[in-house]
Amino acid sequence: MAIGRKEREPFALEHASVATGNADGKILHDTTIVVGSDGRIEQISPSAKAFVPAGYHHIDASGKVVAPGLINAHTHLFAEGKLIQGKDASPRQEKAALALIHSPLGKAYLAAKVRSNVKALLNSGVTTIRSLGDAGYEMVALRDKVDSDDVLGPRILASGPMLAIPGGHGDPYIALSSSTPEQARLNARINLEHGVNAIKIAATGGVTDAKEVGVAGTPQMDEESMAAICEEAHEAGVIVAAHAQSAAGVRAALKAGVDTIEHGSPMDEELVELYRHNPRALRGFSGLNSTLSACLPLVKVSQEELGISDIIRANSEQVTSGMVQGARDGHKYGISEGVGTDTGMTLVTQYNTWRELDLMVRYAGFTPAEAFHAATQVNAKNLGVDDVTGSIAIGKDADLIVLDGDPAQDLRVLEHPNLVIARGWPVWRPKVKHIAEVDRLVETF
Template identity: 55%
Template structure:
């Protein structure tokens, strides 16, 4: 279903005789239940089917034998790419500078908008009903977010960061990041993002793999603690969470000390870092969370360079970073740290439609059960974003963000690859469908 074809009026309906996936950590389900969605897109009733009376005039859908689950939440999304291998020539300083100029032309802006719309559509049709972008080209996604919220487009709930904030020449600059020379520039840039209407902020605390040019650059600290603190203070004053790209223990420590709310990717964790996650006095809510993005880290290491197209430097940089990400995910989970789900969509071999694969990787490599992974992608992610009263579970009064599935995802995560129906804030996506890259999917299925 294309974004531009949505209906702006919600038609109330009921899903009858279904099994409800609660999204709880223990994988609990409720049998033979009926869910009623009102004209405001809210869940108005959740009761055993034999006890409920569906209001007259509501469309009634027999969901016997199906499982209705909360919609997925993806906390680490980029909408400027689709998951095909990124050309390493475009990731050089010269390449990024050229692309930065091109995407700011009328044709370039139209291209970026088309890519963003395509990504949003793929995410929604694959069962993702809330996303957070963490590094955009300009502010196109902010505009799309507002159209979705106003009922003019069909899409998931969107938290958009706009451009990242990076050190001079840092990760993502200048294509998807504003460069901060010092604390004053950091303050100016974060205020510019907020003035453009963002409802998320992203810092590049360390170097990254995809645009690294020298050995050791990925994970190397880039932005100083003082500048990051300035950004966090300004964002928190507006109630906005701050994410930080951080891929080394030192980078994670610096970002947490500055007060970031989520660490993206992460690293191996020691007792001091675990304590900082648990109690972070400079964060918005007094704690910080980890978003491991194993989809990006493990995928780029699973294949030879001839397949992924990355450079020798990027490949060598990816090894310790990916090992650290996996170690950090395991340690955080074992020690009760909030671990959320984000995939790093748009990166090499991380398609927009494969949020389910992050759950699979968490359950196969990081010590999660399938139920715990699904819990992380729904209830935990909603708590991290501060929207647990709005979404993340199937309860009366919450937005109807729902998936209709053939099986219980707590027992079979692959059922998430083919939702039969997606409902976003009460608006159904009938017969959801995505354009798949069979070659990428097959290779990942065989290797991971």
């Protein structure tokens, strides 16, 4: 992934069809896109009228479709999405694992793993990611290397550890815990001082680390503590996500001012209004990432094949129907619904972002064009990066993918991009290493 040079080569993608990412699936025919040495789009015009300056590299895109790069708003980079073992770790094992994670050897291993996983995301066509729950600040370090062009990678919004209650979701492996609003505010400040540009709260219990049936979706952090975190983050211009898998948890998180809800629940009139007009959110509204890729495998694939415990299965069944209904409600009521997959969780690989779009079509009522719109323009707006990415426009970064067909008509063309371009840097012949067993199980539903 090392770039090895600081100067991008300017180029022109000529004679392409351009999938705009609009909700109506609009496409531009025989179009040329000119990209400068700063990695930004300089020109979009009919090929017959295009002017390509001398010294620019010409790329013939005849018969291909150029589209905005995908945005994945919910990733974890410490795992690949392989099958997990359902046995709970003992306190002694947990203590040993924590010591290893935070040791010099563990940090070096984790840095290499996240770099490999980020490469898989990029090669699959994802040009912007947001991490939501890291072991430490390894994603901050990688983001800085990408921003300085030392490493080729997607745009990164890095959260660092999530913020939870003691023993709550994510604690102790990928969370800082607190018991009071003052401690919660301090933990937010600690993350910000480490350079994060995203923050995540565990508003409710989760599935994979639950030790009892009924934990998933149960409210954990109180509204006052979440509000303190949001205030601290918003003062720094940083948006806040909340893991929330029940109506009670979603309601408290929205009232506290979170900017995106991760996973979600069925919506009533109050929740719909809070999503649309949230006075405590940074930009006056809150988005939703339903992460269907993370919940559906745990109930659609047999427990025997997954190898998960009875507790994980029961907690999955407890929240999945609500998450799916929340996705449907979000589409029905015009919520700003984006795309996040929860990469690294069971059967959620780093390279299958396109499958989330497919699930939104199959289970939540989206058209393919609307799902692709959610993964590009809507995600960019929800994450506050729509001034630089999410669409193909003059002055924006060249975050592009070159495909064999129109994703607004057939989402599966996203599975194998011919070319990925991140901030003007090309990834020629992008390839990812597939996990055959995971792919087989996911294909079953």
